Amino acid sequence: MTRRQQIANGCVAMALVALAGWLFTAVFSLLGNQTDWSKAWEYRETLWRGWLVTLGISFAALAGSIVFGLLFLLGQRSPLPVVRWTCRSFLEFVRDTPLLVHLLFGYFVIFAPLISRDLGQRGFDDKLVIGILLLSVFEGAYLGEILRGGVESIPRTQWESARAVGFSPFQVYRYVIFPQALRRVLPAMAGLFVSLIKDSSLLNVIGVTEYFYNTKNFIARSYAGLEGYVPLALGYLVLTLPVAWLSHWLENRFRHET
Amino acid sequence: MKLEVETVHKHYGATRALDGLSLSIGSARVLVLIGPSGGGKSTLLRVLGGLETADSGSVMVNGHPLRPDAAALQAYRRRNGFLFQQFNLFPHLTALENIALPLEKVHRHPPAGARDLAEQALARFSLLDHAAKLPAQLSGGQQQRVGIARAVAHQPEVLFLDEPTSALDPEMTAEVLELIQELAEAGQDIILSTHEMGFARAVADQVAFVAAGKIEELAPPADLFGRPRSALCARFLSRVMRY
Numbered sequence: 001m002t003r004r005q006q007i008a009n010g011c012v013a014m015a016l017v018a019l020a021g022w023l024f025t026a027v028f029s030l031l032g033n034q035t036d037w038s039k040a041w042e043y044r045e046t047l048w049r050g051w052l053v054t055l056g057i058s059f060a061a062l063a064g065s066i067v068f069g070l071l072f073l074l075g076q077r078s079p080l081p082v083v084r085w086t087c088r089s090f091l092e093f094v095r096d097t098p099l100l101v102h103l104l105f106g107y108f109v110i111f112a113p114l115i116s117r118d119l120g121q122r123g124f125d126d127k128l129v130i131g132i133l134l135l136s137v138f139e140g141a142y143l144g145e146i147l148r149g150g151v152e153s154i155p156r157t158q159w160e161s162a163r164a165v166g167f168s169p170f171q172v173y174r175y176v177i178f179p180q181a182l183r184r185v186l187p188a189m190a191g192l193f194v195s196l197i198k199d200s201s202l203l204n205v206i207g208v209t210e211y212f213y214n215t216k217n218f219i220a221r222s223y224a225g226l227e228g229y230v231p232l233a234l235g236y237l238v239l240t241l242p243v244a245w246l247s248h249w250l251e252n253r254f255r256h257e258t
Numbered sequence: 259m260k261l262e263v264e265t266v267h268k269h270y271g272a273t274r275a276l277d278g279l280s281l282s283i284g285s286a287r288v289l290v291l292i293g294p295s296g297g298g299k300s301t302l303l304r305v306l307g308g309l310e311t312a313d314s315g316s317v318m319v320n321g322h323p324l325r326p327d328a329a330a331l332q333a334y335r336r337r338n339g340f341l342f343q344q345f346n347l348f349p350h351l352t353a354l355e356n357i358a359l360p361l362e363k364v365h366r367h368p369p370a371g372a373r374d375l376a377e378q379a380l381a382r383f384s385l386l387d388h389a390a391k392l393p394a395q396l397s398g399g400q401q402q403r404v405g406i407a408r409a410v411a412h413q414p415e416v417l418f419l420d421e422p423t424s425a426l427d428p429e430m431t432a433e434v435l436e437l438i439q440e441l442a443e444a445g446q447d448i449i450l451s452t453h454e455m456g457f458a459r460a461v462a463d464q465v466a467f468v469a470a471g472k473i474e475e476l477a478p479p480a481d482l483f484g485r486p487r488s489a490l491c492a493r494f495l496s497r498v499m500r501y
Contacts, residue, residue: 254350
């Protein structure tokens, strides 16, 4: 940095701190005497339970989206045109319609009438299972496109070399294409997984008692404001930041010079 | 090695890469393909190497017909070695892993045995110092030599080399050609295409001039380079040998 840039940097930093400080004092002076953090403490158990459900949904949907993502990837690379085109149009449909609609339509119109009773009889929470399934399909559609981009970005010579050393088609993907493709799409995948964790909050519309749902109830019952939203934001950050860090760490580890 | 190729056709869209090509070789250790670019050398090598299937015609290598089904071709590729012009190595694996992985996964060696064999293959071409390097850390010539080490680590019946030095500068070309000559002298059956006429002359048992998807001329190097019978071949040679 040149001397002038240093000065400019210092000035901008001071301005930002001042702005943030002003915003905080303004908000807190408005709410100051009404903010009562003991409310959040009273509801800690239901909030904690909700957070655990969100954690569970995130892990399950992450695994599910990987399964669907791989299926969509392979479907789009199928030698059968009918499989390719079905996959293509399904993906397009899923990606171009809101998740909220999928959840409402998928739950109330399609899956609840079909399998809710069976799931209930077997002791499952039908909303949770169907919610995870719908979330997995939605995120899997994006993941499928990310993976396809990665796989198609690997140069032709790599496919040929892999074939030439005698790898079977499965081995070509397993040992040559995927390891290289995954490195390329890692940042995009991490971004998607962060979205997935945040999108899980939408499951509240079908009545899954996850973190957002429980916080919403807590706010409604106790007339809380800040006391509800701050833990809500922090709760999601605790889930998403490790994913972001992990992705940065993996990226650095795998950065092979090309 | 023995080759029987009969009226092989191979089209890519409207381009006739191989146009009724026939080739018969009773016995040769090193067959070199020369000829103009786009004449069909690469396609012929790829068909012979089992990477591509002919549209029509028949191919016999060492008395066995090449069948066009995927499983048979894969088994055939596993018995042989193939090297392209460049980018042969897998960039996410070290030189050693590049050799050891196929030995382990394709040729079913136990992991430790595969590593030992890979080390021997590298040592044979004095590449052991580079074992732990990624391809991007190697020079083009070193990459090709590791590529060859990988292609011969499982003792292939035939080694196919598709213009192995075309992407290299003269110094690296020399180091790769020396290695190929070493292999030939050690008794390895080799089919290669090249633009290095001096090398073709020195190392080949038979030289085939491929142009317009056909074999224009097939002869031992002394004859083909000394007194080419085909006018096309004579013109090609006089043009490439001028400088």
